[in-house]
Structures are given as C-alpha cells and as structure tokens.
Amino acid sequence: MSRKLIIGNWKMHGRLARNAELIDALRAGLAACEAEVGVAVPTAYLSQASHALAGSTIALSAQDASRFADDGAYTGETSANMLADLGVSYVLLGHSERRQYFQEDNAVLREKIEAVLKAGLKPVLCIGETLAEREAGEHLLVTEGQLEVLKALELGDECIVAYEPVWAIGTGKVASIEQVAQMHAHLKQKLLPIVGCSVNIRVLYGGSVKSDNASAILATPNVDGALVGGASLDAESFKKICQAAG
Numbered sequence: 692m693s694r695k696l697i698i699g700n701w702k703m704h705g706r707l708a709r710n711a712e713l714i715d716a717l718r719a720g721l722a723a724c725e726a727e728v729g730v731a732v733p734t735a736y737l738s739q740a741s742h743a744l745a746g747s748t749i750a751l752s753a754q755d756a757s758r759f760a761d762d763g764a765y766t767g768e769t770s771a772n773m774l775a776d777l778g779v780s781y782v783l784l785g786h787s788e789r790r791q792y793f794q795e796d797n798a799v800l801r802e803k804i805e806a807v808l809k810a811g812l813k814p815v816l817c818i819g820e821t822l823a824e825r826e827a828g829e830h831l832l833v834t835e836g837q838l839e840v841l842k843a844l845e846l847g848d849e850c851i852v853a854y855e856p857v858w859a860i861g862t863g864k865v866a867s868i869e870q871v872a873q874m875h876a877h878l879k880q881k882l883l884p885i886v887g888c889s890v891n892i893r894v895l896y897g898g899s900v901k902s903d904n905a906s907a908i909l910a911t912p913n914v915d916g917a918l919v920g921g922a923s924l925d926a927e928s929f930k931k932i933c934q935a936a937g
C-alpha cells in the first residue's frame with residue numbers, strides 16, 4: 692500500500708512574508724512525517740515556494756495549468772512545461788471552484804490533463820457533486836461522469852483523484868464517514884477498468900478536513916489521503932492533519 696498523500700490547497704491566499712513563515716514551519720514540523728505532503732501554491736508564488744522547499748520532503752503543487760501544451764500567444768496562461776521548470780510535481784485540475792467560476796468541463800480538462808502528463812507532472816483530478824445533485828441521488832452518476840476524462844490516457848504509474856463534495860468545501864460541513872466510504876469504494880471500482888490494474892490509484896478526500904476530523908477520515912477504507920483547503924493555511928493545523936496520515 693502506498694503512503695497517504697496530503698496536499699494543502701492554499702487557493703488564492705498568501706503573501707511573500709506569510710508564505711515564507713508557513714513553509715518554514717512546515718519544513719521544520721514535517722521532516723519526519725510518514726505521509727507524502729504537498730502544498731498547492733498560487734501561481735504567483737510558485738517560484739518563491741520552490742526555492743523555500745528546496746531539499747525538503749514537501750512536494751510543490753500547482754492549482755491549475757494551461758490547456759495549451761506548447762509555448763505561444765496565450766496571454767495570461769501558465770503552461771505545464773513552465774510549472775515543471777519551476778519544480779512543480781503535482782497539478783490540481785478541475786477543482787470545483789474552477790468548474791464553477793471558469794466553466795471548466797471535461798473537454799477542457801482533458802486537454803489540461805494531457806498537457807500536464809506531457810510535461811511529466813502528476814495531475815490530481817478533482818471531482819465532486821453539488822448539494823442539489825446529492826439530494827437528487829445523482830452523486831454516484833455525476834462523479835462517474837467526471838472520471839470519463841481519464842479514459843485512454845497514458846497516466847504513467849499513478850492516477851490521483853480527489854473527491855471533494857462541493858457542499859463540504861469551505862462550509863465546515865464534512866461528509867459523513869459512511870458517505871466518504873461509499874463514494875471512495877465506488878470511485879475505486881469505476882477507476883480500475885478506466886486506468887487498468889498496473890496503475891496505482893489514489894483517491895483523496897477533500898472538504899472541511901480539519902485537525903479534529905482528519906484521523907477518522909484518513910482511517911476510512913479507500914481514503915488514500917486528503918486535499919485540505921482552509922486548514923492548510925495554518926501551520927499547526929496542517930501539521931496535525933499530516934501527522935494523522937502517518
């Protein structure tokens with residue numbers, strides 16, 4: 692069994708001084724952590740974080756990448772190759788906030804995943820249903836549809852999906868252990884024929900993961916790690932969550 696993977700998604704938060712402080716505290720506190728740990732930093736601060744993390748065990752993640760793989764006239768875009776150049780290892784793709792505010796759908800995400808893989812980086816595909824979809828009993832079908840983007844891809848040795856129910860993101864409303872267990876088992880079952888048995892599948896949970904609920908969530912069958920939003924901005928909370936995964 693592979694180690695748990697915990698990624699802190701800073702979203703659009705941070706300033707030079709605060710980032711430096713946070714990374715220093717994480718470097719010091721997580722040196723002996725058994726889990727794999729990453730931080731998904733805003734694009735503007737990837738270079739700073741890359742230098743600050745040099746020589747540490749904490750991996751650098753981006754929060755998005757351009758769908759255009761090659762350099763060109765794409766004002767405002769950041770390519771996966773540029774992310775690789777900065778020392779990024781993981782790239783979050785399809786986060787519900789990107790789906791909601793930037794209309795990202797399976798077609799765009801497919802291009803982004805391909806660009807990220809071509810650059811030698813690991814995509815972390817974020818999926819999850821809205822409250823209305825869950826209340827209508829459509830959550831399994833919706834997430835299954837979101838996995839379609841992974842069909843017939845050369846994923847390398849690993850496929851990482853983060854299940855983040857939209858209604859649990861930033862709301863303090865965490866999915867119940869039964870809901871998490873059911874969804875993760877479902878996703879693993881659906882992913883196997885899509886990616887094949889030679890690929891290691893990891894399904895992370897995200898949505899109001901905090902230091903006081905992390906142990907129970909991470910002990911749930913088929914939960915291979917966590918994608919942490921708000922609590923990853925506080926060094927003590929994030930360290931506790933990472934330690935709960937060890």
Ligand SMILES: O=C(CO)COP(=O)(O)O
Pocket residue numbers: 700786855859860861862863897898899900918919920921922
């Ligand atoms: O969206 C998330 C991580 O990507 C979850 O955010 P919160 O942990 O703040 O609910």
